[in-house]
Amino acid sequence: MVEMTRQEAEIKLRKYFNINTFYDEQWEAISRILRGERILLIQKTGFGKSLCYQFPAICFEHLTIVFSPLIALMRDQISSLQALGIAAKSIHSGQSVEENKQVIEEAKQGLLKILYIAPERQENSTWRDEIQNLKISMVAIDEAHCISQWGHDFRPSYKRIINLVQQLPKYLPILATTATATKRVEKDIADQMAGELTILRGNLLRDNFKLYVIDIKSNDEKMVWLARHVPRLEGTGIIYTGTINDTEAINRWFEYLQIPSKAYSGRLNSDIRVEIEEGLLNNTWKCVVSTNALGMGIDKPDIRFIIHTQFPQSPVHYYQEIGRAGRDGKPTVIILLYNPEDRDLPEYFIENAKPSEMLYEKVIRSIKSELLGQYELMKKNNMTQSQVRVICADLLEQNIIREVYFEKKKKYEFIPDSEPFDHSFYEKIKAAKRKELDSMMEYAEMKSSRMEYLCKHLGDASDREFTNCDNTKLPKHYYRPNSHLENEFRKFSKADFPILKVETKKTNMINGIAGSYYGVTNVGNLIHKCKYENGGNFPNSLLQLLLKAFDSKFGKMKFDLILYVPPTVSGDLVRNLAERVSDILRIPISHDLVKIRKTSAQKMLHNRHLKKDNVEDAFSLKDSQAVVGKKILLIDDIYGSGATIKEIGKFLTEQGADLIVPIVLAKTVGSDKL
Amino acid sequence: MQHAAYWITISHLQRWTNAKINDLIKKIYIDNGADLESFFSLSVSDWENDYSLDERQLLSLSEAKEQVANNAFVAESLIHQGYELIPLISEEYPPTMKENLKMNYSPPLLYVKGNKQLLMEDSVAIVGSRKASSNGMKFTENVAKHATQNYQVVVSGFAKGIDRAALDFAMKYTGQSIIVLPQGITTFASGFKTYYQHIIRGDVLVLSAFHPKAPWSVGLAMARNPIIYGLANHIYVADSSNTGGTWEGVKDGLKKGRTIYIRKPEIEEDSANADLIDMGGTAVDMYGKPISHEKMKSEVNKQKEILEGLSENIVDILAEKALTAKEICTSLNTDISYQKMSVLLKNIDDVEKVKVGRSTKYRVKIPDIFDLQVSQN
Structure with a gap:
């Protein structure tokens, strides 16, 4: 506990943070923390929630541990703290083991004031060993809404924080913060944290926001609208899409139009993500096109616009995502491109958030029979990683299994005498989510104040006037056709070929190209007919697309040989396709690439480990000298996980091939059914 | 918690x-x-x-x-x-431990995983040395089997030899067992893997009184013994040498006034069990049944009689030629094992051992002046 008057505190505040005064609400939270209390602080983005633990942290004698869900979030906080000369560091999976060790060492020596960690860190044995040697003054929990299943961003690992809080000594101050907690989530967090908890809730009005909803009838209209309006918007912004593929598609469209932009998603590796985040901070691009993976904790004060091309699952999601803009209080444009038909996507996510009950039972049975890890469960049950993750998280939640750590490996253990799995709980959550989705559409379709609607929805009961949307004082906007841009978009679409990302340092294979996306128009249907319904050879239209794609990227390259992927089920289709390509491009074909053992159809295997095992060392060359020093064009019909192509690339490299370029008719995206 | x-x-x-x-x-x-x-x-x-x-x-x-x-x-x-903590003040704290170890020695906190109900059951500890004798093993099996049939829980220390056997026999006869660790409970990964099925079926409880991260050490292995004794209503010793954990543990237990059942060794065994019996341990037979004082005496006498009766005959047989213990048994047409016979022979004053080729033979002691050629067959 630290005794300090507001006056004394503000002197310290100027010295360490270059800020003159606290807001009253900040001081209330801080003075309570300094007295050793436990606080849940619900305040809008830009309020200065972080200061409410950062300031006490420098007043306390020992370390403050901050739980934070995202590395990007930690990174941002730390760089601004370090700029102020405050000793703050983090331990996370993006750093090397040595770096993390070094940080722990500094914490042990008392050199740090603030240490950021992810809740998952409790799984790490080094951390568990070392934590005993740290002296702790305070614990803070960022984005505390992740604790609640009823929240929009529940994270199972946050459950562990609750268990920890219940064990922490009563006299240790704790601050949990969030910008988005409905009344229900607030109550849930308070119930779970138990003990003496004070809830401080602020108002959620962001009056610098200008909220618009623009009715759109098709994907093409969206593309045209973006092309016309994004360059005219002031400053830098974010375009949120519903899928990773959309981020890439819009980004390619912007590249075509020469609008500086970047596509961002959780699928990118961390170096690239950091690069894009930094570019965003420095206004390197007009916009970043992203899934909702970007933003939480991006500490950029002047994001001037946010456009959603797909409406999110709930008003809470929406408030959270737009909350990242305009922290500097200056006017900020918030636009939703609304097409009621887009409901399919969020509905799909809600309906398919959970695997079938049967799969749950399957996992329970496996874990009952032996101790298994995630990878073993995937292999044993032919399940995807995300299925296993979701199932295990739910079984943990229902106390049917638990996690144990043996020799640094995480295994799942069955809990004796546990209740049978109860699927109905998720039906309740699903129903609640469907209702939330309805509310989101209500937001888009309503005729009264949008800001008021969002604030009320998030539990802000304060009585104020909200006039910052196109239903109140701002003009209404409509989609206007634009024939020039519509033509451009058609031209762009015809030349927009999917890239096959197969390049690694270990092989001589480079990224290839596909004639089309599998799910687009009727390409998938055509291929399916030929492959599985005896529809004969692949039609000419597909071949033409393939050749066009080839020409766009590799037209000027010289090839010595065409090889094709030997079939599992579809007979001579690919061979015939390769022969036609060989004829047209006048590149000799070889039939030397063969399978030396039977493999399963890759599409029947539901995770990449099984797919990789399925094709590993399955190929051979009849003439071992056939590819030595050659530049090879490798042909297949569909590109899914890429495991087969990659395996052949590895094999041909070993056999002495100089260069391998894969080309295929179509590339699948995430949810495509083959 | x-x-x-x-x-x-x-x-x-x-x-x-x-x-x-x-x-x-x-x-x-x-x-x-x-x-x-x-x-x-x-x-x-x-x-x-x-x-x-x-x-x-x-x-x-x-x-x-x-x-x-x-x-x-x-x-x-x-x-x-899934590790559970049972503090001294908890209703789940085993009453047997409190009663046996009192406030002076009871560990203030127990770390467990598995079926906690086992702490409330009637229990039998089987202890013994890491180098178990075949009789010790047999005894352990008998006692574990009997305990299992009587719904008693077998408590053991997960050391090599008798401890491990006690656990495995209890499992073999589908009984229940408490493993008392000489280390912190989080360092027992391999054991949790091996006994995973038994643990989730509720047949095994793993218990440690030490800091959860403490690695195995001799000190903790010694400190673990009183906890085994504390957790058990009945203590059986299968094998003890005259040093080490079992020996010290039993001495400590006897000092604290516990009844400790000690397998009565066969006379040919190289075992300190007899010494522990002399120090106040209760002798039991191969099935763990206490041997009464009279019975013990009569057994000793009986053995003496057999010995006396036999020794005359043996001397007679050996007067003619040197024989191996086995050959002596055959000639006497007795069902005494030849190991036992060799111990008997040691105790007959008139007989001496002699090495013939690879085998050990016995002959009647001969005054040095005779230079008797030992028969080669």
Whole structure:
């Protein structure tokens, strides 16, 4: 506990943070923390929630541990703290083991004031060993809404924080913060944290926001609208899409139009993500096109616009995502491109958030029979990683299994005498989510104040006037056709070929190209007919697309040989396709690439480990000298996980091939059914 | 479990004996009607006044207080992984332990995983050396089987030899067992893997009284023995040599006034069991049944008679030529094992051992002046 008057505190505040005064609400939270209390602080983005633990942290004698869900979030906080000369560091999976060790060492020596960690860190044995040697003054929990299943961003690992809080000594101050907690989530967090908890809730009005909803009838209209309006918007912004593929598609469209932009998603590796985040901070691009993976904790004060091309699952999601803009209080444009038909996507996510009950039972049975890890469960049950993750998280939640750590490996253990799995709980959550989705559409379709609607929805009961949307004082906007841009978009679409990302340092294979996306128009249907319904050879239209794609990227390259992927089920289709390509491009074909053992159809295997095992060392060359020093064009019909192509690339490299370029008719995206 | 971090903190106070720790716990909960949470919220001067602690104790408690927050992280991790903590004041704390070890020796905190109900059952400890004899193993099997049939829980220490056998025999006869670890409970990964099925079926409880991360050590292995004894209603010793854990453990147990059943060794065995019986252990037969004093005497006498009766005959046979123990048995047409016979032979004054080729033969002692050619067949 630290005794300090507001006056004394503000002197310290100027010295360490270059800020003159606290807001009253900040001081209330801080003075309570300094007295050793436990606080849940619900305040809008830009309020200065972080200061409410950062300031006490420098007043306390020992370390403050901050739980934070995202590395990007930690990174941002730390760089601004370090700029102020405050000793703050983090331990996370993006750093090397040595770096993390070094940080722990500094914490042990008392050199740090603030240490950021992810809740998952409790799984790490080094951390568990070392934590005993740290002296702790305070614990803070960022984005505390992740604790609640009823929240929009529940994270199972946050459950562990609750268990920890219940064990922490009563006299240790704790601050949990969030910008988005409905009344229900607030109550849930308070119930779970138990003990003496004070809830401080602020108002959620962001009056610098200008909220618009623009009715759109098709994907093409969206593309045209973006092309016309994004360059005219002031400053830098974010375009949120519903899928990773959309981020890439819009980004390619912007590249075509020469609008500086970047596509961002959780699928990118961390170096690239950091690069894009930094570019965003420095206004390197007009916009970043992203899934909702970007933003939480991006500490950029002047994001001037946010456009959603797909409406999110709930008003809470929406408030959270737009909350990242305009922290500097200056006017900020918030636009939703609304097409009621887009409901399919969020509905799909809600309906398919959970695997079938049967799969749950399957996992329970496996874990009952032996101790298994995630990878073993995937292999044993032919399940995807995300299925296993979701199932295990739910079984943990229902106390049917638990996690144990043996020799640094995480295994799942069955809990004796546990209740049978109860699927109905998720039906309740699903129903609640469907209702939330309805509310989101209500937001888009309503005729009264949008800001008021969002604030009320998030539990802000304060009585104020909200006039910052196109239903109140701002003009209404409509989609206007634009024939020039519509033509451009058609031209762009015809030349927009999917890239096959197969390049690694270990092989001589480079990224290839596909004639089309599998799910687009009727390409998938055509291929399916030929492959599985005896529809004969692949039609000419597909071949033409393939050749066009080839020409766009590799037209000027010289090839010595065409090889094709030997079939599992579809007979001579690919061979015939390769022969036609060989004829047209006048590149000799070889039939030397063969399978030396039977493999399963890759599409029947539901995770990449099984797919990789399925094709590993399955190929051979009849003439071992056939590819030595050659530049090879490798042909297949569909590109899914890429495991087969990659395996052949590895094999041909070993056999002495100089260069391998894969080309295929179509590339699948995430949810495509083959 | 509530207050786990406080319990971890107070149970592993540096340089405090269990007696001292338990005494403090008693003062907190019974005398002052308080709990650990309020105790750790007190100032040092409150501690001094309310608990009359000396300076060294106050210092170590102040140091420990700084560990409570850290131990919360340790506690969370333990609970997350399904380890349970049973403090001295809990209703789940085994009454057998409290009764046997009293406040002086009972560990203030137990870490367990598995079926806690086993702590409430009638229990049998089977102990013995790491190098088990075949009789010791047989005995262990008999006792474990019998215990299992009587719904008693087998308590053992998971050491090589007898301990491990006690556990495995209990499992073989589908019984239940408590494994008492000589280490912290989180360092027992391989055991948890091996006994996974038994644990989830509720047949095994793993228990440790040491800091959850403490690695195996000789010191902890010795400290573990009293806990085994403490947890058991009945103690059986299969094999003991005259040094080491079993030997010291039994001596300690006898000193504390426990009844300890000791397998009566066969006379040919090289075993310290007999010494432990002499020191006050209760002799039992191969099935764990106590051998009464009269029976013991009569058995000794019977053996004497056999010996006396036989020795004459043996001397007669050996007067003609030297024979191996086995050959002697055959000639006498007796069912005594030849191992036993060789022990008997050692005790007959007129007979001596002689090496012939690879075999050991016996002959009647011959005065040195005769240079008798030993027969080669």
